[in-house]
Amino acid sequence: MVFRLQIWPDLFFPSPITVAETLINGFQDGSFTLALAVSFRRLLIGFTLAVFGGTLLGILTASFTWADETIGSLILSLQSVPSIVWLPLALLWFKMGEAAIIFVVTIGGTWSMALSVASGIKNVPVILVRAARTMGASGLPLFTEVIIPASVPHLITGMRLAWAFSWRALMAGELIGTGKGLGQMLMWGRDFGNMSLVLAIMILIAVIGSVTDNLIFKRLEITVLRRWGQLPDSAS
Amino acid sequence: MLEIIQVGKTFTKNQKDLEVLFNINLRVPEGEFISLLGPSGCGKSTLLNMVAGLDKPSSGTITISGKHVTGPGTDRVVVFQEAALFPWLTVLDNVCFGLKRLGLSKTETKQKASMTLKKVHLSKFLQAYPHELSGGMRQRVAIARALVMDPQILLMDEPFGALDEQTRLMLQKELEDIYLETKKTILFVTHNIREAVLLSDRIIVLGTRPGRIIKDLRVRAARPRQHNDSNLIYLENKIMDILQVEIEKVAKEELDDDYTLTKDSFPWDPDRDLGSGI
Numbered sequence: 001m002v003f004r005l006q007i008w009p010d011l012f013f014p015s016p017i018t019v020a021e022t023l024i025n026g027f028q029d030g031s032f033t034l035a036l037a038v039s040f041r042r043l044l045i046g047f048t049l050a051v052f053g054g055t056l057l058g059i060l061t062a063s064f065t066w067a068d069e070t071i072g073s074l075i076l077s078l079q080s081v082p083s084i085v086w087l088p089l090a091l092l093w094f095k096m097g098e099a100a101i102i103f104v105v106t107i108g109g110t111w112s113m114a115l116s117v118a119s120g121i122k123n124v125p126v127i128l129v130r131a132a133r134t135m136g137a138s139g140l141p142l143f144t145e146v147i148i149p150a151s152v153p154h155l156i157t158g159m160r161l162a163w164a165f166s167w168r169a170l171m172a173g174e175l176i177g178t179g180k181g182l183g184q185m186l187m188w189g190r191d192f193g194n195m196s197l198v199l200a201i202m203i204l205i206a207v208i209g210s211v212t213d214n215l216i217f218k219r220l221e222i223t224v225l226r227r228w229g230q231l232p233d234s235a236s
Numbered sequence: 237m238l239e240i241i242q243v244g245k246t247f248t249k250n251q252k253d254l255e256v257l258f259n260i261n262l263r264v265p266e267g268e269f270i271s272l273l274g275p276s277g278c279g280k281s282t283l284l285n286m287v288a289g290l291d292k293p294s295s296g297t298i299t300i301s302g303k304h305v306t307g308p309g310t311d312r313v314v315v316f317q318e319a320a321l322f323p324w325l326t327v328l329d330n331v332c333f334g335l336k337r338l339g340l341s342k343t344e345t346k347q348k349a350s351m352t353l354k355k356v357h358l359s360k361f362l363q364a365y366p367h368e369l370s371g372g373m374r375q376r377v378a379i380a381r382a383l384v385m386d387p388q389i390l391l392m393d394e395p396f397g398a399l400d401e402q403t404r405l406m407l408q409k410e411l412e413d414i415y416l417e418t419k420k421t422i423l424f425v426t427h428n429i430r431e432a433v434l435l436s437d438r439i440i441v442l443g444t445r446p447g448r449i450i451k452d453l454r455v456r457a458a459r460p461r462q463h464n465d466s467n468l469i470y471l472e473n474k475i476m477d478i479l480q481v482e483i484e485k486v487a488k489e490e491l492d493d494d495y496t497l498t499k500d501s502f503p504w505d506p507d508r509d510l511g512s513g514i
C-alpha cells in the first residue's frame with residue numbers, strides 16, 4: 001500500500017520484492033547467518049546468566065523478609081529502568097564491547113526472572129507443603145522436591161519474560177555497541193542508506209522474536225500449566 | 237493410643253483473638269475408627285492439624301503412645317479434602333514420595349507403592365499424572381500415598397467432601413474394607429452425619445463457638461455396615477437432634493435474633509450435610 005502510493009522514493013521505502021531479495025541474498029552469502037550466530041551467542045549467554053541470577057535473587061527474596069524488603073524493592077524499581085541505560089556503565093566497567101553487551105542482555109532478563117521466581121515460591125499451595133511435611137519432608141529436600149517444582153509454572157513465565165526482555169536489550173545494545181550482530185548490521189544498513197537491508201533485518205528480528213516465543217516458550221508454558229492442573233485438559 | 241489432653245486453640249488475626257477450640261479431652265485407643273463431626277467452622281480441621289503436628293495447640297498436650305506431638309511425623313499421615321497430590325509427579329511417584337525417605341531400596345519402594353495402588357484399584361494408572369485423573373481417583377491416590385507409609389494413625393480431613401454421591405459411596409465402602417484389613421486407627425473429620433455413622437466406631441460431636449465436645453457416641457452395628465441398618469438410622473436421627481440446637485445457635489448469631497427453625501423446616505439436604513463448608 002504505502003509502496004504503491006509512491007510518496008517516498010525507493011531509497012526510503014523499498015519495494016517488498018527488493019526486501020525479499022535482500023533477505024535471500026543475506027542468507028545465501030552467509031552474512032545474515034553470521035550476524036545471527038553472533039547475536040544468538042550473546043543472547044544465550046546473557047539469557048542463561050539472567051535465568052540463574054534471577055532464580056537466585058528470587059529464591060533469596062522469597063525466603064527472607066529482610067531480603068524482600070531490601071533487594072526485593074530494589075528489583076522492582078530496577079525493572080522499570082530500560083536495560084540499555086546500563087550500557088554506558090557497562091562499557092566503563094568492561095572496556096570490551098562484547099562483555100558490555102552481554103551484561104546489558106543479562107540485566108534485561110534478570111529482574112523479571114527474579115520477580116517471577118519470587119512470586120512462584122510465595123504462591124506455592126500451602127496444602128502441598130503440608131502434605132509433604134506429613135510425609136517426612138523438611139528443610140532442603142522440602143525446598144528442592146516440593147517448593148521449586150510447585151513454582152515451575154511461574155518459572156517458565158519468568159523465562160519467557162526474561163527471553164523477551166533479553167532479546168530487546170540485545171538489539172538495543174547492538175545498535176549502539178560494537179561487533180557483528182544483527183543490530184550492528186541494521187546500523188550499517190542505515191549508514192550506507194541501504195533501506196532494504198534495514199527492513200530485511202527488522203523483519204528477521206520480528207520473526208525470530210515471535211517464533212521463539214510461540215514455538216518454544218508458549219508451548220512449554222501450556223504443557224506445564226496443563227500438567228500442573230492450571231489449564232483445563234484439551235478434549236481427551 | 238492417641239491422647240488429647242485439655243487442648244485449646246486460639247488464633248490471633250488482626251490483633252483479635254478467636255478461640256476456636258476449648259478444653260478438648262479425648263483418648264483414642266489403637267485400632268479405633270473415630271469421627272469428628274460438627275458444623276463447618278467448629279474447629280475439626282484445626283484439631284486434626286494439631287494431631288498431625290502441622291499446628292500447635294495454644295494450651296494442653298497431644299501425645300501418641302505417650303510421646304508428645306511436637307511436629308509432623310510419618311506415624312501420622314493426613315489425607316486432605318483436595319487430594320493435595322504433587323502435579324509434577326506420576327501416580328506412582330506420588331506414592332513413592334514419602335516412602336523413599338524411609339531408607340528402602342528403589343525396587344522395594346516401587347514394589348510397595350504399586351502394591352498399595354493395587355489395593356485402591358489404580359494399577360492401570362501408575363504412570364498417569366494427577367491432572368489426568370478424576371476427583372475420586374485422585375483421592376484414591378492420596379489414600380494410597382498415606383497407607384503406604386504404614387502410619388500408626390491415619391488422619392482424614394473430609395476426604396470425600398468434594399466428590400459426587402456415587403463416587404463417595406464407593407470410596408466409603410472401600411475405606412471400610414481397608415480399615416477392616418489394616419485395623420489402623422483412623423481419625424476422620426466430616427460434617428456429614430450419615431458418613432460418620434456409616435464408617436465410625438465412635439463419633440465425637442463438636443459444638444461451635446468455641447469448638448468443644450458436646451457428645452461422645454459409640455456406634456454399635458455390625459461391619460461391614462449396611463445403609464439400611466436400623467441402628468444407624470436411629471443414631472443418625474439422634475445426632476441430628478443434638479446438632480439442631482448447635483446449628484440454631486449459629487444461625488441466631490449470624491442472622492436475626494428471632495430466627496427460629498422448626499424441626500420440619502430444618503434445612504437438611506437428603507444427605508444430611510451440615511452445610512457445605514470446607
Ligand SMILES: Nc1ncnc2c1ncn2[C@@H]1O[C@H](COP(=O)(O)OP(=O)(O)O)[C@@H](O)[C@H]1O
Pocket residue numbers: 247248249254256274275276277278279280281282283513514
Ligand atoms: N490459620 C488460621 N488463622 C485464623 N483463623 C483460623 C485459621 N485456621 C482456621 N481458622 C478459623 O478457625 C475456625 C475453625 O476452622 P476449621 O478448623 O477449619 O473448621 P472446620 O474444619 O470445622 O470447618 C474457623 O472460624 C476459621 O476461620
Ligand SMILES: [Mg+2]
Pocket residue numbers: 280281282393394514
Ligand atoms: Mg475443615
